Amino acid sequence: MSTDDVDLHALYQAHWRYLVRMAVLLVDDVASAEDVVQDAFVALHRKAGTLRDPDAAVGYLRTSVVNLSRSVIRRRQVARKHLKVAEPEAVAGADHHVLLRDEHRAALRAVQALPRHQREVLVLRYWSDLSERQIAEALGISPGSVKSAASRGMATLHRVLDDELR
Incomplete structure (x- = not known):
């Protein structure tokens, strides 16, 4: 080639x-x-x-x-x-302010505070719209690790964002 x-x-x-x-x-x-x-x-x-x-x-x-x-x-x-x-x-x-409106800033701060592994999985899943298999290949981990990191990351985000909105 x-x-x-x-x-x-x-x-x-x-x-x-x-x-x-x-x-x-x-x-x-x-x-x-x-x-x-x-x-x-x-x-x-x-x-x-x-x-x-x-x-x-x-x-x-x-x-x-x-x-x-x-x-x-x-x-x-x-x-x-x-x-x-x-x-x-x-x-x-x-274009920073256009991309990060007020309602997105809290979510972005919460994502940036996640542990590296969880942040990478969530960015690849929800920003890049990759499948679990594609994420596993990109990160060199098993699909099961992708699932658990996504689950833990989402739980943390929900908790942090719920606390911030109260």
């Missing part, structure tokens, strides 16, 4: 914005999310010749974005813990 079988330009045009928005939900920073997605496309470009199925490219990108987002978060944690470096202030994009 050649790199011509995977049309990176078309993939970029069709999926870049969606992948950046997904990454923002995982890393909570637009600039880092854009870097994550760019790195995922670079990795796909390097690997495009070895993909057996060009249709798997979107799944590869999604998995790369999740894994690269994890790396960003790990690096932040190390920096905070060992270097005592303050995180740069996140700058919202021009």
